[in-house]
Amino acid sequence: MSESEKKLRELIKLFGWKLYLEPPSDELKSKWENFIQDQKSQDLVSKICDSLGDLAKQSLLNRFGVNAQKLSTDDQLEISEINKLWTQILDRLTNDTIKEDDIQFWKLIIQNKLKPKVSAAIAEVLKSHLENENQKTELPQSLENTPQIKPTIGPIAPWKPEQEQTVTSTIETPKNDVKVTENKIPEKTIQEVNPSIGIWKYLPIPENEPDKYDEYISKQEKSPEGLNLIGARVRGKMHKHNGTNCDDWFEFTVKDKWTIIAVSDGAGSKKLSRIGAKESCQAAVKYLTDTLENHQIQERMTKEQLSTDLQRNSSWKFPGADIEFVQKTLHEAMQKAYDAVENKAKEGKNFVPYYKVLDNREAEIKDFSATLLLAIHTTIKVGEESYNFVLTCQVGDGMLAAISQEGRLKLLGKADSGDYGGQTEFLTSKSKLEKNNLIQKTFFFPGNLKCLMVMTDGVADDYFPNDPAMLELYGDLVLNQIINISKPDESEIVEQLRITPLGSLSGIRDVKNNFQSIVERIIDPHQHNEPQKISISSVADYAKELNKSVAEVVASPPLLAAGIMDEPMCQQCQNMSTAEKLLIWLDSYYQKGSFDDRTLVVLYQDV
Structure with missing residues (x-):
């Protein structure tokens, strides 16, 4: 941050x-x-x-x-x-x-x-x-003179993140010859962002550590209602530089009428936290899947009845027993996740590889510390209409957010964190599983859903403040052709552009280099099939060119569609699945001071 x-x-x-x-x-x-x-x-x-x-x-x-x-x-x-x-x-x-x-x-x-x-x-x-x-x-x-609160002390990094510079270069530029861009980039020239040159290097994940898994993971499915479900996690720049594992994990599944999502971020200071993240996600998703498989949300006759059933009482319970059962199950899933991590810690006490990783001591539950964010989605039928219903719960940092079809943002999470980065709570803090705490961290969304996003703080901190910056995240996913939207008629686009400074589609093409940049990726030099550079679009910069706020652009399908360029992020992206493109984007977009693992799961409707 x-x-x-x-x-x-x-x-x-x-x-x-x-x-x-x-x-x-x-x-x-x-x-x-x-x-x-x-x-x-x-x-x-x-x-x-x-x-x-x-x-x-x-x-x-x-x-x-x-x-x-x-x-x-x-x-x-x-x-x-x-x-x-x-x-x-x-x-x-x-x-x-x-x-x-x-x-x-x-x-x-x-x-x-x-x-x-x-x-x-x-x-x-x-x-x-x-x-x-x-x-x-x-x-x-x-x-300006307010004393700064020092962040939680962790492992000493081999450099200071504030040393990052925006630079221009070509592939032939010597590694230690960094040219800092001090003047404005000439018009019509795409800015090239190379945060890796002279600062960051790539080292593979360790071969000799237990519970090894892939550096990158992405996958996708369809929800029962036909919504797209994609997710990806990538190793952060600091982990690449130091040759350490990614601490994030995510799981999701689709079963009957339910879509279930879990995202977790292992504590960076705990050597087995990535294992705790994986165990908690898998345990929570399994419990929710098994418990909700045969559970049905009853049809409501009117919107008023639905509204009444969604107003929790003084005990913070939903009046509708069928909906309250889902909330109860969600809280139980948190406990099941904790139990799974606790069992893993007990099993690991006599596990020699854990003993070695922990510098010759027995594993404890705190060594598996991780956050956990859960989201459940289904639909509720009201007369002849159906409404999306999302219920979420969170322990630790990260963020969950929903965007309605009208473009309205609702945050569905509240981080267990202090005022500054590096301070958070974890699932292994038993007090965080008390009913009162879980109730305070349970949110719901009823309505017409355009997009649900669940992420670790590696993404959430890059889009701060989350309200309204989650709209910016959605816009970036659209402009970079990860989330596909239906393109309105050209006449609608022209009509919307006419009242902006750009005036027309050709006007957007004339300034596209002002909201696009070329990013050089930090990748394994031996993986020649990986794109070395990709083109990243920024909806925030695009909105500036339109003299609009990001919220206004996201709420206008014609304006948002007009900013989607014909060229993909990279040539290889043309043959990639949507989840793979999400992975490439997560691994590539540049934000100064951002070097954490990044995980993002998105449930969205093509609109």
Whole structure:
């Protein structure tokens, strides 16, 4: 995570503290007093108040039973739950009947509904403010002197990531002769990004370690409803450089009416964590598959009935027993994953290869520490229509996100992490499996699904803040021809482009080099069939050329389709499966300061 992203997260937390969404803190109080002295900061506060005012208006409209904003089903549910803070607190205070369960329920609403909504509104204003000033890496000056919190200490890297430079070169450039690009690239010239030259090298995975598996994995399936399901994981640049294993794992399966996804990231400081990641994914998917195989979600007669059955009560249970069974099964799968890791640790106590890897000591469960993200998808029939239903749960970092057919984003995860990178919790922390914690980390999406994405922090941290940057991730997958979308009529595209600075399709072709770059990959030099360079498109840069936000581009099929160039990422990509193209892209896209393993699973509909 870059310094600017850390400061942005800090600023969001600072506003959250001022709104009583963060615990009391003398440190934050002091920072706020310094921050608010700046006139630029005061102007920013005014813009944020306008955004929060819109959120308050939605809440009040819901309180009076008016839906003038035409909110989506999931937004209506969130606003409805936030309003319970208004209605129930006043009701209980008036009648002097406050119970401990009530307080716990209100805390969950604040943590899972109110705080994310407010934080998202604040983040959107901050990001827009920075983009408008064309200073993405700068925040108000009053925060510049804030002491930095040191990240968790881990293995010492053989270099500092901030040494990465954007460089230009040809294949013949000597390895140690790095030319730093200081001037603007001439127009019509594609920028060539070579983060590997002079910095990163490639070493294969170890041959002498136990439980060996492939460096790369990708696979794909079709859901029962015909949705595309693809997944891939790749070894991060640091693991390639040091000749160590990838710590990520993922599993997914399709059974009857269910699509089940598991993604895990092993703790980098634990030598057997990759094994814990694999064991937890496999155990959770198997349990969910076996338990849900014969379970049916009942048909609802009306949308109102579905909405009622999806409003969890004070015990955080769904009124519909069939849906509540799925939530219960999801939480049990977390426990089954823990049990599998615990059993692997017990079996490994007398396993000599583990003993050697651990520098001559017996294996313990903490050596298998890993995160776990689970997602379940099915459809619920309502009269003559069918709606997608996604239920998720998470222990540790990473992210899950859904995008509706209308282009609206909903985050379905909340990372167990601190304010800075490198701090997270793991499945092996027994307390994370307590019911109260799992309930707080369980999210759902009802509606018309365009895309569901489940990823480790190696991807999630590259797209921060996740709201709205998950829309950028989706747009990048489309522009790089990993997710296919139906191309609208050319007349629709022309009509949309006419009101942008580019004006036409030829205008886009004229500036395509401004949102495309050539990336040289860090690959095994002996694998001659691997593409050495690929062309990567950026939807964020494309949106700038259109003078639009990423959200506006993603919500407009004509504009998004217009940015898809005729050329694939590489010539070999023409004969690759969709999952293989996802793998190539994950292994190649460049983000400064990004060197972790990357894993991404996507469930999507061709639209």
